[in-house]
Amino acid sequence: AQSVSQHNHHVILSEAASLELGCNYSYGGTVNLFWYVQYPGQHLQLLLKYFSGDPLVKGIKGFEAEFIKSKFSFNLRKPSVQWSDTAEYFCAVNAKAAGNKLTFGGGTRVLVKP
Amino acid sequence: SQTIHQWPATLVQPVGSPLSLECTVEGTSNPNLYWYRQAAGRGLQLLFYSVGIGQISSEVPQNLSASRPQDRQFILSSKKLLLSDSGFYLCAWRLAGGSGEQFFGPGTRLTVL
Numbered sequence: 001a002q003s004v005s006q007h008n009h010h011v012i013l014s015e016a017a018s019l020e021l022g023c024n025y026s027y028g029g030t031v032n033l034f035w036y037v038q039y040p041g042q043h044l045q046l047l048l049k050y051f052s053g054d055p056l057v058k059g060i061k062g063f064e065a066e067f068i069k070s071k072f073s074f075n076l077r078k079p080s081v082q083w084s085d086t087a088e089y090f091c092a093v094n095a096k097a098a099g100n101k102l103t104f105g106g107g108t109r110v111l112v113k114p
Numbered sequence: 115s116q117t118i119h120q121w122p123a124t125l126v127q128p129v130g131s132p133l134s135l136e137c138t139v140e141g142t143s144n145p146n147l148y149w150y151r152q153a154a155g156r157g158l159q160l161l162f163y164s165v166g167i168g169q170i171s172s173e174v175p176q177n178l179s180a181s182r183p184q185d186r187q188f189i190l191s192s193k194k195l196l197l198s199d200s201g202f203y204l205c206a207w208r209l210a211g212g213s214g215e216q217f218f219g220p221g222t223r224l225t226v227l
Contacts, residue, residue, distance in 0.1 A: 006157075032214040044158075044204065044218040051213050090157060094214030100146050100165060101173075102216055104157040 002027040002095045006105035014113050015083055021076040021108050023091030027098075033074040034092040034102070035065055044090070050074065061085070083114045116141035120205050120219040127226055133178075133192040135222050137205030140186065145207040147188040148216060149180055152202040164188060165210065200226045 007022040025031065035047040048059025055067040065076045074091060091105040117140045127133060139145050146165050150158040160173045162180035170180050177196050181189045188205060202223050206216040 004157075034215065036218075043220050046215060046217075049213075049215060092158075100163060100208070100214075101160060102148075102214060103160075104150075106157040 002031075002093055002098055002103045004091055004093050004103050004105040006089075006091055006108050008108050009106065010109045010111070012111045012113065013081060016080050017112075019076075019078045019081045019085070019110065021089055021091075021110070023074045023076065023105055025072050025074070025091075025093045025103075027093065027095040028072075030096040032094040032096075033065075033067060034094070035059065035063070035074075035076050036090045036092060036104075037087050038090070039087045047076070047089070081110075081112050083112050086110060086112045116207070116217065118205060118207055118217060118219040120203075120222050122222060123220065124223045125225070127195050127224065129197055129226055130194050133190070133195050133199070133224070135190040135203055135205075135224070137188040137190075137219055138186055139207045142186070142207070142209065144185060144210050146210055146212075147182060148206040148208075149188065149190050150204040150206065152204055152221070158204065162190070195226045197226050200224055 003026040005024045033050040036044050037047045038044045048057050050057045050067045058064045063078050067074050088107050088109050090107045092102045094102050119138050148163045149161040152158050164170050164182045178192050202221050204221045205219040208216045
């Protein structure tokens with residue numbers, strides 16, 4: 001069965017600092033990868049996704065993620081965070097063999113101090 | 115455009131009472147539908163998913179059940195709630211045969227007392 005690990009449960013940083021959130025998955029076959037974000041009081045929404053092609057994926061709000069197949073990783077990055085990036089971030093994996101299902105990591109709560 | 119609705123937004127129920135949470139999707143046909151429970155620090159746990167009317171797959175044994183009486187309606191139910199059923203329940207949909215991206219509803223906060 002596929003599993004997804006997010007290494008940090010809580011991250012606190014100041015505005016303009018760089019952010020990197022780790023995500024590792026356990027499935028060895030073909031995968032689609034996602035990062036979702038949940039801002040306080042809002043719906044879970046898609047930040048970015050990787051299906052194939054360039055392993056460096058750019059998403060909304062200045063976020064990017066890099067798929068490293070050899071490391072089974074899909075880390076999320078942002079060079080300079082803003083207070084409005086305070087949210088919970090979830091990594092998710094859809095393994096082709098798993099069909100219709102997404103497996104989510106445990107989430108990382110990010111607090112950006114103004 | 116597609117939209118997804120959940121209701122109620124919040125619910126407080128006594129232990130042993132029944133439950134019915136509803137999810138509807140607009141603007142698409144034959145979606146795959148999903149129920150998740152979100153617990154702090156534990157991410158989203160998939161409870162049920164459905165690829166069509168009357169077709170329900172259960173992911174974890176529990177006190178809950180799901181039904182899909184119409185193409186774009188997905189219901190989460192329980193005959194007798196337990197304290198451990200408290201949580202935040204999310205409904206999601208995706209295009210059948212799509213690449214895996216799911217779209218989420220606003221959620222229902224359930225408190226069982």
